[in-house]
Amino acid sequence: MSLHSKGIDELELTASHMLQELKRRLGWRAIALQGKKPSGLVAAMVYIIAKQKGLDVTQPQLSDVYNVSTSLIYNNRKLIEHILRDGAFTPRA
Numbered sequence: 371m372s373l374h375s376k377g378i379d380e381l382e383l384t385a386s387h388m389l390q391e392l393k394r395r396l397g398w399r400a401i402a403l404q405g406k407k408p409s410g411l412v413a414a415m416v417y418i419i420a421k422q423k424g425l426d427v428t429q430p431q432l433s434d435v436y437n438v439s440t441s442l443i444y445n446n447r448k449l450i451e452h453i454l455r456d457g458a459f460t461p462r463a
C-alpha cells in the first residue's frame with residue numbers, strides 16, 4: 371500500500387494528535403522536542419505511523435512533501451522512537 375492510496379491527510383492528523391499527546395504526557399521532559407521544526411516532527415511521526423501501518427513510504431518522499439531534509443526526518447524519528455521505547459508514551463495509531 372502506498373502513501374497516496376492511504377491519504378497523507380489522515381496520517382498528518384494522527385501524527386499531530388500523537389505529538390500533542392506525547393508532549394502532554396512527557397511533561398517537563400518534552401523539552402527534548404522544544405525548538406524542533408514542527409514540519410520535521412510531523413514528517414518523522416508520519417513516517418513512523420506509515421511504517422506501523424505497512425505503508426510503502428520513504429523518508430525522501432516525506433522530505434519532498436514537508437520540505438525538510440531527510441536527515442532531519444531521520445534524527446527526529448530516532449528521537450521520537452527513543453522516547454517511545456523508554457515507555458514515556460504508548461502510541462494509539
